[in-house]
Amino acid sequence: SIGLRALAGMYAIGSVVQYVGAITSLVDNLTAFVYTCAGLKTNCQYLAQFYEFLDLPDIKYKGSLTTEKRIDNHYEIEFHNVSFKYPGTDTYALKNFDLKLRVGQRLAVVGMNGSGKTTMIKLLCRLYDPTEGEITLNGINIKKYDYAEYMDLFAVVFQDFKLFALPLGQNVAAAAQVDQERAALCLEKAGFGKRLQGFSQGLDTCLYKEFDKEGVEVSGGEAQKIALARALYKDAPIIVLDEPTAALDPIAESEVYAKFNEIVKAKTAVYISHRLSSCRFCDDIAVFHEGRLVQRGNHEQLLGEKGSKYEELWNAQAQYYQ
Ligand SMILES: Nc1ncnc2c1ncn2[C@@H]1O[C@H](COP(=O)(O)OP(=O)(O)OP(=O)(O)O)[C@@H](O)[C@H]1O
Ligand SMILES: [Mg+2]
CATH class of the missing domain: 1.20.5 (Single alpha-helices involved in coiled-coils or other helix-helix interfaces)
Structure with missing residues (x-):
């Protein structure tokens, strides 16, 4: 109207x-x-x-000691009778655990699911502090060191690492400032070189599509290579890899192992793996069982110990390779 x-x-x-x-x-x-x-x-x-x-209060003990800057990278880590329970649980994830990392050498860690391998790494990185016992760096309890400085000594790839929906280069550098040449070199060493060449925007290519429609999706194995490149980029004296090759195809895996010596050079390296066949070439193998270190030595020595955990693990896997 x-x-x-x-x-x-x-x-x-x-x-x-x-x-x-x-x-x-x-x-x-x-x-x-x-x-x-x-x-x-x-x-x-x-x-x-x-x-x-x-x-939330920060209950972690905060040390202030600076770490020694050593050109010879003589950083000696040792677990002394360490026992650990996760908060709110009453079973020990690690029990009376002793382990010394030999400077400049590679240690392979094997053991069944839940045997405490990742827990050891978490304690090493001070994500938790031991319930009993202590971990030392060059003889001094790691709690006493300034945390940021202490962590500068380690390049760690966790089992459940995360990549970010950011440019590839930033993922490798774990920073906004990227040394392009070095990032590309590390990706190359980690076996991602060919894939990188296929990216029109190179290191500026965004991962995942959350923030960038042009972003690329990477497979689990490719993600693992990028995570490995990130550890190499950090170039720390101690490198720790938790299941670094679990998602890699056999060819990529053998490439990583072939390059491993070159990759870690004189660094102290710890790598955890479920594939005993790939640890076999490491002259120092630690066998974990139910939160304890039960055996240590090279492949022949460990296999020679009849009725041992290593023998059991080895035989369980070896039957598939015959
Ligand atoms: N956040 C947590 N809270 C409580 N218990 C945990 C936690 N993480 C691990 N555990 C327990 O601690 C024990 C050791 O776990 P850990 O992750 O160290 O094993 P792992 O040797 O790394 O095994 P996998 O080969 O499966 O990676 C397991 O019994 C597990 O259930
Ligand atoms: Mg684990």
């Missing part, structure tokens, strides 16, 4: 259009306002949780 009255000349057409437009836009904006309020309420709940997290 407003339209009719407008036609009759009571209101100007222009005003009618203007008012209708204003009312529609008011309704739209009111709706949006209500939605925003609802969103605000939900997001505040997340924020509350986030602040709660930030407010």
Whole structure:
């Protein structure tokens, strides 16, 4: 009827259009306002949780000792009678555990699921502190060192490593500033070279599609190569790889092993693997069982110990290779 009255000349057409437009836009904006309020309420709940997290007390002992800067990379790590229970559990994940990492040498760690391999790495990185016993670096409890400086000594690839939806180069450098040449070299060493050449944007290629429609999806094995490259890029004196080749195809795996000597050079290296056939070439193998170190030696020595855990693990896998 407003339209009719407008036609009759009571209101100007222009005003009618203007008012209708204003009312529609008011309704739209009111709706949006209500939605925003609802969103605000939900997001505040997340924020509350986030602040709660930030407010958690930092119970980790904070050391302040600086680590010695050594050109010869003589950083000696030793576990002394370490026992550890995860918070809130009452079984030991590691029990009376002694282990010395020999400087500049490679140690392979094998053992069944849940035998404490990853736990050892977590303690080494001070994600947890031992329940009993101590871990030392050059004779001094690792708790006493400044944490950031201490961690500078390690390049670690965890079993459950994460890559970010950021450019490939930044993933390798773990920083916004990327030394392009070095990143490319590390990717090459980790067996990602060919794939990198296929990227039109090279190291600037974004991983995953969350933030960039042009982003590339990488397979599990490719992700593992990138994680390995990240560890190499850090170029720390001690390199720790938890299941570094689990997702690699046999050819990529043998390439990584072939290059491993060159990759780690004079570094102290620890690598955990379920493939005994690939640890076989390591002259120092540690066998974990139920949170304890049960055997240590080279392949022949360990296999020579009749009725041992290593023999059992080896035979279980070896039957597939005959
Ligand atoms: N966050 C945790 N909280 C409680 N218990 C845990 C936690 N992580 C591991 N455990 C327990 O500690 C024990 C050792 O686990 P760990 O991850 O060290 O084994 P692993 O040797 O690395 O095994 P896998 O070969 O499967 O990687 C297991 O019994 C496991 O259930
Ligand atoms: Mg593990």
